[in-house]
Amino acid sequence: MSTMIPTLTLLARATSTTSSATPSCTTAVPDKYGYLPPDSCNANYGFYPSWEDNTAFAVAFGLSTVAHLAQAIILKQKFCCVIVMGASWECICFIARALGARDQQQSAYVTVSTLLFLLAPIWISAFIYMIVARLVHFVIPQRRVAGISAQWLAKIFVIFDVMCFIIQAAGGGMLASDNADTSKLGQHIYMVGIGIQLGCVVVFLVIHGLFYRELSLNARIGKQETRSRWLKPLCWVVYVVLTLIVVRVIFRLVEFGGGANSNNVVLRHEEFQLYLDALPMLIALVLLNMVHPGQVLKGPGADFPSAKVKWWHGRSVAFETLELSSTDRSR
Numbered sequence: 001m002s003t004m005i006p007t008l009t010l011l012a013r014a015t016s017t018t019s020s021a022t023p024s025c026t027t028a029v030p031d032k033y034g035y036l037p038p039d040s041c042n043a044n045y046g047f048y049p050s051w052e053d054n055t056a057f058a059v060a061f062g063l064s065t066v067a068h069l070a071q072a073i074i075l076k077q078k079f080c081c082v083i084v085m086g087a088s089w090e091c092i093c094f095i096a097r098a099l100g101a102r103d104q105q106q107s108a109y110v111t112v113s114t115l116l117f118l119l120a121p122i123w124i125s126a127f128i129y130m131i132v133a134r135l136v137h138f139v140i141p142q143r144r145v146a147g148i149s150a151q152w153l154a155k156i157f158v159i160f161d162v163m164c165f166i167i168q169a170a171g172g173g174m175l176a177s178d179n180a181d182t183s184k185l186g187q188h189i190y191m192v193g194i195g196i197q198l199g200c201v202v203v204f205l206v207i208h209g210l211f212y213r214e215l216s217l218n219a220r221i222g223k224q225e226t227r228s229r230w231l232k233p234l235c236w237v238v239y240v241v242l243t244l245i246v247v248r249v250i251f252r253l254v255e256f257g258g259g260a261n262s263n264n265v266v267l268r269h270e271e272f273q274l275y276l277d278a279l280p281m282l283i284a285l286v287l288l289n290m291v292h293p294g295q296v297l298k299g300p301g302a303d304f305p306s307a308k309v310k311w312w313h314g315r316s317v318a319f320e321t322l323e324l325s326s327t328d329r330s331r
Contacts, residue, residue, distance in 0.1 A: 025043075027040065033103065033104055034104035036104070042105065044104055044110045046268055047269055049100060050101060051098055051101040054098040057282065058097075060282055061090040064087050065090075067289045071292050074294075076294070077297065079130050080127075082130060083124065086127065087120075089119065090116070090282070093112070093113045093117045094278070096113040097117075114172060118172045119165060121248055122168065124284055124285070125161055125200075125245050128204070128238055128245075129157040130154055131297075133153040133154035135211065135293075139231065140218070146207050150304070151304055157204060161197075164197040164200070167190075168190050168193035168194060170186075171191070171193055174186025174189065175187060175190065190256060195253065198246065198249040201242055215235070228295060230291060230296050241287060244284045247280050248276065251276040254266065
């Protein structure tokens, strides 16, 4: 299998620890890169990983990471550290996959690439939630959509994203276990996390549609000033990125739903992971490079007010009121 979920071999090894009477894997000699057939003992992959493809993705994700970091600094957008994290995790994942293709008996590469590949897209979805919430705060006079304030919109969906992260991380960690029961439980836990993520993304697509309708309505009646020529392109990029995330999540549900067995064709071909997970996320990152939110979110009201500033402001008002009251009493 791939580096993503327990391989047929891993399940076989686990079974062999509980039943010594029936051999559950075959002995084979690794080739020069450490590859073993999936039904062999100590095999880490269900396919022959491509060094060329994984290296190409590592380079592409690396370039996008550097671009996002530079844009975050130049455009002075602190919240863009979220997308930098997502892009860098994808890059590190594919560096590990490329290294693993040349040293397939090194399980550390499998573990690192598995966890990062499964979790990196959560950073990307969180970034999209933060973009739309800031756009609502910035361009909608009421600063709310679907009855939800911009700040609460960000909080609600980021909290759900963190919850998905924790669930998927727990499930992903259990997937690497040599124990068949633990591995299968991890598979189910991960599917719960990714199912919640799919639900959140679909709901957010609807909310983004309501935001775009409100934006268009305000523009037609002259209620909304044009903040940037990049505003509507950014809204469409958000649509595309959310759709790409849905494609990726559905693929993972199909992959995990098929089970870790020889009948699951998805596990036998690396191309499914590369072109239904890695490629959609790479396209999403590049689109956000091309139409960066920092090109729109600039000027007064472009970011949420700092909670720290609001707290100090409140203290300042309280001190002034106290001082005035004392002065009045003295008079």
